[in-house]
Amino acid sequence: MSQRQIPEASVARLPLYLRALIDRAEAGVESMSSGELAAAAGVNSAKIRKDLSYLGSYGTRGVGYDVEYLIAQISRELGLTQDWSTVLVGAGNLGQALANYGGFADRGFRIAAILDADPAKVGMTVAGVEVFHQDQAERIIREEDVAIAILAVPGDAAQEVADRLVEAGVTSILNFAPAVIQVPEGVSLRKVDLSIELQILAYYEQRRLVSDDLANGAVRRHLDGLPD
Template sequence: MATGRSTQNNPNAAASNRRSRGRGIPDATVARLPLYLRALTALSERSVPTVSSEELAAAAGVNSAKLRKDFSYLGSYGTRGVGYDVEYLVYQISRELGLTQDWPVVIVGIGNLGHALANYGGFASRGFRVAALLDADAALSGQLVAGLPVRHTDEMEEIVRSERVSIGVITTPPGAAQQVCDRLVAAGVTSILNFAPTVLNVPDGVDVRKVDLSIELQILAFHEQRKAGDDLDDADQEVPATPSAAVVSEGTELEEAAG
């Protein structure tokens, strides 16, 4: 997803139309590679030498034919009659995803979610290094979060340039997100992971992926409602339609104050 994005799926993701690459890997496949990688890494830790497409597909929760086709975009890394070499595949996928290099990342907006992300172990283990934690609230400056000092957003441009940061994570309130985004892009960031419930406008060449907790829940609610409706009332017609719209207010702040 969500997206599968969500796609994303995704539905997810914004600026990037390129498919015209040497051996272009479909977006849907790229989105699944991290999934395969996780399953393979687990096998690797159990010292499993080889794995069949059927087994790996089960572990990753996908169709085996789909998995084989996905791998075929990377090249022919399997052995017929045997399966795939786990270590080799881990390396190939890591390389393809660009995880064999170091990716410095800045997190902007150190509220609850920023905290959670700063402490998230899944970053460091995959080549993602938190270069800096930034917040507009000067009161937070210097405070240690996950062993790193929070720095003021005034330092954003300098940090992005000196640390060669190309990926930014936005966990600010929605009102500040676009401005933070603009500054990140101006400073040289070309990929943004946005947790703020806002549509970000970015120039061509900049990728945006969005993670929206509220949207995911709303999608679940839709299906949940349909389940309930199907159970009770078989041939459901138009809903009664009470025209007294209880307008939901968009108070939706992701954090208390940050950007």
């Protein structure tokens, strides 16, 4: 199988495999089995094989996968053989941290400009990138051929900013703002919500506490010789 429409869940894992592969390649590893890759990526091996089968038959039976070759195939599939221009919108705390985060540039995502609504921030340089006023969005997106925007604005500004970005030609948005935003059909949207992740953890944390209590209760009953 070599032709298309990779399941979304599978696409979302490919970058993980890619990172594991690059990591092992740098350590000099030339070949990996699905089991080794699974361990490095934190998933199980059946999933690895199934996911990779959507890309094609790039493994060798009885042997495994050639690391460099697989890196090339996944990179191509993910569209990482080209560089992408992005704009980062929002030069506050989070925006600045994102600008300083090296992981974007490493993977071919160039921040062409940082945009902010606050005139006081305009002209600053963050991680070597100039901050422009949001009014310049249309021009910069056009001139720099920006397809992807990273949104790090306050929640209540997010929808409005997203609308303008889409209007200006952006077709993918990575939203860090703590707000639900709507985008038109045909525009991709992913969100990263810092506090939501913590809240999910709190749920499981609480369950752990509750079941500990129950277990303690059970132990106590047992020690007391009472029926369960």
